[in-house]
Amino acid sequence: MKSSSNRIALSCLAAVLVLVSACEPGSRNATTMDTGLPLSEGLQAYDVLRYTLRNEILVDREAIAGSASVRFAALRDMDTLELDFDGTFHIDSIDGPGGTLDHEATESKLFIKLGETVPAGETREVTVRYRGKPVVAKRPPWDGGFQWAETPSGKPWIATSFQGEGCDIWWPCKDHPSDEPDGVDLHITVPGDLTVASNGVLVGVTDEPDGRKTFHWQTNVPTNLYGIALNIGPYELIEGTHTSTNGTEIPLAFWAIEDHADDARKLFDTEMNEMVAFFEKFAGPYPWGQEKLGIAETPHLGMEHQTINAYGNEFKRDKYGFDWLLHHELAHEWFGNLVSASDYADLWIHEGFGAYMQPVYTQEVMGDAAFHARMYEAYLGIRACNPVAPRGEFSDDRLHGDEGPGGDIYGRGAWTLHSLRYLMGDEPFWESVRVLLYDTPDPETLEPPIAARHRTTDDYLEITSTIAGRDLSWFFEVYFRSTAVPELVARQEGADVVLEWKTEDDLPFDMPVPVRRSGEVVRVEFSSNTARLAGLSIAEVQIDPFMQVLRKLPSLPTCAEREAEAKKAES
Ligand SMILES: [Zn+2]
Known part of the structure; x- marks a missing residue:
């Protein structure tokens, strides 16, 4: 196995040496193209503190070149640093505090000899210099990677998205949702007529001697790895502010491509402040007010990139009167970014809450009829082929494969929360949401930086049971852990x-x-x-005249019925 893997990696390396080219995405192995796989011994040996990325974006060649520095704390004595990294990249050099370090590269891993035994508790930083052609996104944001698109005016428009693939398609990293860096620096060099919009705050822009520009973005809060993103294009910046319920003046920023600046301004003026106010009312203060609330227009539909949400919904309002995509991605700043699943088995925490907030907002702005219509649409999409929150470790591929809930983490997740809201009552339910997010029912007293945290399904069981004053295991067993809808x-x-x-x-x-x-x-x-x-x-x-409790009705096909129907349609 290993030798054949190395052969593929070597052939790609050879191609890279000739010219930064070749190595089509098809040659990447499954480990590189998946994320959240069970942690190996080597990956368990350390905690990532910070990533510093320095990348030139070579637009014409659809390639990148530069370096990634990984600052880590050893959790046990270690003499080798294991990183996930797409083996099709060419490694120029690897350096540590004492100079150049030896390494072994496979198709999907880098094993860096640290040249010493780093004792548990100590920190080190290694820098990997590399170049190559990153995975090209086939169907972003679902099949992600780098997307090399053009604006309607024919200018380069580049976006990254890799929720399903992970950071290792871009830089050497620990590709697992349980280890968020405490901060990230991105120094991104692009042609002089383009702008880079990324995570956190813009520290500065440097004019390079060759006419290019280097944008330095920096975030100093724990960031979901798939929430780190590049958005590059001929952007116009639309700015505003929002006064948070905790008093923070949140900078609002929308990077729209030149062609769409007017549409973006209209959306920004009519919906941004209202949506943020909605989330702050039901959930709590926007978590990253000390950095920004950012949106970047992208050539793909959207993704919850932290402080720089990808938006590609073409400024459409849906039949419920607002831009659901913008609303959904904003929801993820709370559900997904402030609180994150440490294993993809619990990804419903991102998407179930994320998807439930659009009906709740619909009820706020359109009333009960629209709310119920939206919920019933979601109901009819429930597949119930596997539990919403399966037990065990799930990578992204497994979650969306034969054993996982797939799309049920959205609609069925939302319906489960709606049922929980009926069981607990409105106020206790929203209190449980705030405790899940902030660890306190009164988050308005929290000032930035607000602590990000990982949460599991069992954490939420404990929170809701405490607030309800009784054990709710029976609810979680049937609605989250069982396949069938009762x-x-x-x-x-x-x-x-x-x-x-x-x-x-x-x-x-x-x-x-x-x-x-x-x-x-x-x-x-x-x-x-x-x-x-x-x-x-x-x-x-x-x-149940107002459909407040999730149950199997005759209008909801079983998983087997859906599969039989799909087979019939195929034949
Ligand atoms: Zn989502």
Whole structure:
């Protein structure tokens, strides 16, 4: 295995030496093209403190050249630094504090001999100089990489997105969501007529002797690795501010390509402040107010890049009256960036909350009818082929493969949260959201820098159970950990209506349900999965009139039915 891997890597290296070319994305191995794979021993040996990237963007060749410095703290004695890195890049040199370091490169890894045993607790920095052609995004942002596009006026327009592939397609890094750097510096050199929009704050722009420009961006908060991004183009900058609920004056910035500056200004003027105010009302203060809230127009649809969200929705308002994409990406500054999953098995924390916030905003600006319509659309998309929050370690590919929830982390995640909101009640539910995000129910008292944190599904179980004052394991087992959507069966037993929850493996599930009878909606509590409505006939009751509880209705196909339907359509 290893020798054949090395052969592929060597043939690519040879091609790079001739000219920065060759090595099509197809030659990358699965490890490079996936992210969040179980951590090897070597990757567990250290904690990344900071990445410093110095890249020239060679637009004509669709290539990059430069260096990446990795500052790390040893968690155990270590003499080798293992990094994930696309083996098709050519390594020029690797240096540590004592000079040049030896290394071994495979198709997807760099093993750097540190020339000493670094004791646990000590920090070091190594710098890798490299060049090559990074993975070209096939279908960004879903199949990501570097996207080399052109604006309508024919100028270069470049964007990165790699949520599914990870940082190692761009620089040598520890490609796992559990290890966010405490900060990142990006020194990016581009042709003089282009602008680089990236994470954090712009420290400065240097004019190079050859007419190019180097933009130095710096962020000093923990950053989700897939949240680090380059956006390069003939940008116009639209600026404003938003006064946060914690008093911070947040700089708002939108980099739009010249062709779309007017559309962008309209969107910026009508929606930005309102959306930020909405998130601050329901969730809490914008987490990165000391840096900025940034949007960069991209040639792909969008991605939640921290403080520099990618936006490519062409300034369209959807049928609910606002730009859902802008709203969705902004939601991720809280759900995904402030609070992040440390394993992709818990990625519903990013997308379930992220997707639930658009219906909630719809209700705020359009009312109940639009809210319910949006939720029902999401309901009909639920596949229920695997649990929303599977147990075990999941890389991105596994999450979206046969064993994972795939797209259910969005709509089914949102519906699960909607059901939890009914169970807990509005105020306790939003309190649980704030504790998940900030570790306090009163985040308005927090001043920047607001601490980012990793959270798991079990963390949220603990938070909600504490706030509810009782163990909610039964709710999480059925809604997050089981494959099947529970079904509520109603039957007539003499003069009574009996309601019974049918769950996977007969799991206990005493989920209360709203029932309308005689024009009044009451909350019906369950015991041993059943409830009895005395002296009523089935015709007299309406179960869950406002769809507040996720359950299997006849309109929702099962996973098997969907798969059979898909097969029929193929043949
Ligand atoms: Zn999302």
